Amino acid sequence: MMSGYIIRKLYYGEEESYGEPASVTDYLGIVRTWNAGGELIHHDVRIGGRETYNRIPIGLNFSPTIEFLPISGKFLKYVFGKVTDSGSSPPYDHLIEVGNDLKSITVEAVRIGDTKIAERAVGVLVDSAEISIEADGLATVSLECRAKSVSIISPYTEPSIDFPSRLPYRFNDMKLYVDGVEYASIVSASISINNNLEEMSRRGDYISGFKLTKAEYEAELKLFFEDTTLLEKFLSKESSNVELILSHQANDYIKFNLNNCLVEAEAELPFEAEVLMQTIHLYPKKITVEVRDNIESY
DSSP, X not given: OOOOOOEEXXXXXXXXXXXXXXXXXXXXXXXXXXXXXXXXXXXXXXXXXXXXXXXXEEEEEEOOEEEEEOSSSGGGHHHHEEEEEEOSSSSEEEEEEEOSOXXXXXXXXXXXXXXXXXXXXXXXXXXXXXXXXXTTSBOEEEEEEEBSEEEEESSOOOOOOOOOSOOOOBGGGEEEEXXXXXXXXXXEEEEEEEOOOEEOOEETTEEOOEEOOOOEEEEEEEEEOOOSHHHHHHHTTOOEXXXXXXXXXXXXXXXXXXXXXXXXXXXXOOSSSOOOEEEEEEEOSEEEEEEEESOSOO
């Protein structure tokens, strides 16, 4: 019988210097998908005819994508860049903000069957992220990254890392506040962050690094249509402060503060027997994240 690689795991470790492999120490969360996103950069040379005279490889680019169920707010450090930890005993507090630097990570995507192999991606930086959740579902994080290089480790020695005894966040764990007023009519929510990484020059086969440019963020809410409050804010071009909270309990939560949001409202009016809905686009001036949990340091 043909054997296959039936167990998949994904570990990561924070790099001291960009592109220098780190020892893996943790899990990002409960991983759903990983793709190293490899691209061969090459040029075809022709000398007048239809056929290719030569096909010249230039180098390799890697744009990994990762989707996972978050079990803490620790991943947000690699999305925003700046973390301030506080507290001398549990619960601990972590303030996460947009910083002028991003930490890179080493990721090992493991395939386990009769043998163990892994793709090791180094210099992984988060280019963009989306945190989303829908009714009766689980919070999901999708990361689009850039990496310096990828290599194969075979055979692979798996690290002794215990998976944290934490649960993913459910739709039931979410609360939404607009200017201090709770909205219980929420159907789904998503928050997007874009770091707009710009490539630096290539050295040998690989891009030598990436520069941070402007940070951009927006959010989308789908709500049952219960009043015209948000539609009126849109029509008057009024800004709002929005809080989206994922909470396991009083001392275990992630709170997204979307400050000074411009509001854009869509409210379709079907003339058949359908529930009235509204889609709200939010364009915050600033995002900060407050996290409280039992993890001492991010």
